[in-house]
Amino acid sequence: MRLIKKRKAWVVGLVSLIIPGLGHLYVGNLKKALLILPTFISICFLLGLFNWLSTFYGIIIYSITFIGLLIFTVIDPIKIARHQGEYQLKSYNRWYVYVLYYITIIIMLMLASENGIFGYKYKIASKSMLPTLENGDLILSDNDSSDLKFGDVVIFKYPNFEKNPAYVNVAYVKRIIAVPGDTINYNNDQLTINGVKAKYKKLNLYQNNSNNLEYKTEKINNKSYGILLHKNLSSTVNTTVPDDQYFVMGDNRAKSFDSRSWGFLPKENILGKATYIWFSNDTKRIGEKINQ
Incomplete structure (x- = not known):
């Protein structure tokens, strides 16, 4: 050569x-x-x-x-x-x-x-999970849909997503409020699961709040998280969750399109649980654990 x-x-x-x-x-x-x-x-x-x-x-x-x-x-x-x-x-x-x-x-x-070797990353593109997740947050998710429980924040495909091209490549994020077999009652922003009423604590006015939303913590079964409410935008739910289905809601109850509107979430549609915020415009929130 x-x-x-x-x-x-x-x-x-x-x-x-x-x-x-x-x-x-x-x-x-x-x-x-x-x-x-x-x-x-x-x-x-x-x-x-x-x-x-x-x-x-x-x-x-x-x-x-x-x-x-x-x-x-x-x-x-x-x-x-x-x-x-x-x-x-x-x-x-x-x-x-x-x-x-x-x-x-x-x-x-x-x-x-x-195959998920590099992990799963998503960008929050709505305000439905305020105050937990803010618009523009970049979050991590595992690919584990086993052992799902009340309060878990999950990433999922919209039910019957294959019937609407707009939903095919879109993932959503909400909080599990009721698991299979649970009876849920939600009336006037009062959550009750299997007869146990959630307890609420009013917090200070939420940051950049121009819609007069109430900022509270919701606590039930030793799980506590922040939510946003609007007294004129409440909804009523009274149902029992079937097998292999979940009832999910956004933490921003006044601005979330969730199980209250489209029904139960099939387990097979759940992609994983949200784990950490790995980037946010609010630098104090970087590295914050989502499911605690």
């Missing part, structure tokens, strides 16, 4: 930024090129296996790992290129091998993402 001038460092750095490991392939270090992505995927898989990628600190570990690996995949091949002198082309130093490597990595990343 013919000798060529040593690889240019800036070219190595550029291709390494485009796809991790491509720089190592370009300078002839096939072993590192093949080890980089599996190492990264394995770390993420372990984090996902223990459900750490649905936690705030898990995302921090993931971010540090990603940044560290990215730095290594850029700096290391540049150092190799600067010290190797003339370079003898290997059998894999062909444009089609680079393209194949690129496609393989993209497919691996897509499969990892599709």
Whole structure:
């Protein structure tokens, strides 16, 4: 094989930024090129296996790992290129091998993402869960729909979403108010589950409250959370939840389209439980646990 001038460092750095490991392939270090992505995927898989990628600190570990690996995949091949002198082309130093490597990595990343290895992230796009979740919050969710209980904040697909194209790629978030077998009564903003009445405590005026909403805590079965109410926008519910169904409501009771309007939520539609706020315009809320 013919000798060529040593690889240019800036070219190595550029291709390494485009796809991790491509720089190592370009300078002839096939072993590192093949080890980089599996190492990264394995770390993420372990984090996902223990459900750490649905936690705030898990995302921090993931971010540090990603940044560290990215730095290594850029700096290391540049150092190799600067010290190797003339370079003898290997059998894999062909444009089609680079393209194949690129496609393989993209497919691996897509499969990892599709299977939840990198966790599930959602952006809140409504005010229905105020004050717990604010419009624009970025939240994490696990993919666990087992052991659901009263008070859990869940991510779900709208019932019969497949019949309306507008709902197909949209996920919703609400709080579970009643589980299978529960009898729920909701009248004049008083919640009663299986004959047990919720207790309420009035709080100060909610921030940026221009709609005269009442800010209260609702407590039942040792579970407490904030809600927003409007005395002129109450609703009445009296029903028993069937098997494999759930009754959900938004914490902003005055501005939530939920089970009071469209009925029960099938368990099969639940994608997971909301876990942490990983970004918010209100920086004090970053890292806040959602289901406590």
